[in-house]
Amino acid sequence: MLEHVGTAHDDAELAALMVLARKKLYPGQGELALEGISGPVAEGRAAAAVITSKSNVVLWQVLRTGYDRLGFDAIDDEAFAQLVLARIVEPTSKADSLRVLDDLGIPHASLRTMFRSLCRAADRDYRATIASACFAHAVVAGDVSL
Template sequence: MELAALMEAGREKIRGGQGVLDLAGLAPRAARQAAPAVVDSKRSALLWDVLCGAYEALGLGEATGGDEAFRQMVLARLVEPTSKEQVPA
């Protein structure tokens, strides 16, 4: 009985006061008749355009003399922070 109480206290702590999402009315994924997802491209043009716009709005393009390699490195680090390990110091 003590273990069950500890387990329930642990579950409540992990949930952090969140309720349980009731999925009882949803059909299993295999039963749905949706079309399969198709990846058209791995490039996110919208994300890149927004980042480039912010870079220019902050004046970083002008401050670096339009250094394209630097711009791409800075924006790549925003998208994938571990990319800094791939760039020589």
């Protein structure tokens, strides 16, 4: 649906019409007041945000907590954990997983260390450790009957 909300002759009128149009577009939609973040400026345009850093710490903490709760922390190999969690965020190649970690703002091991972690995974039978951890988690938290 298209609705004409008015004609602006200057920036002030345009700002007022933009506010009116937003109210019509999202009726009853309030704004969450966030402390330390300014709202729309006088001319009706949103204030510019200042990006001080780029990090998805909360996402990483949630993924890491899930990894640990499943018992995968029994492996005790940080490079392996980073590789696994990066590939949950974005299924990609092992080498490109470093880009995913960079995009998340997570400090990470080097590419060679990541590849060595995969050799350790085979040598130390991480698969059996993970399978045992999954079974232990299912026994405590779920139904193991077929």
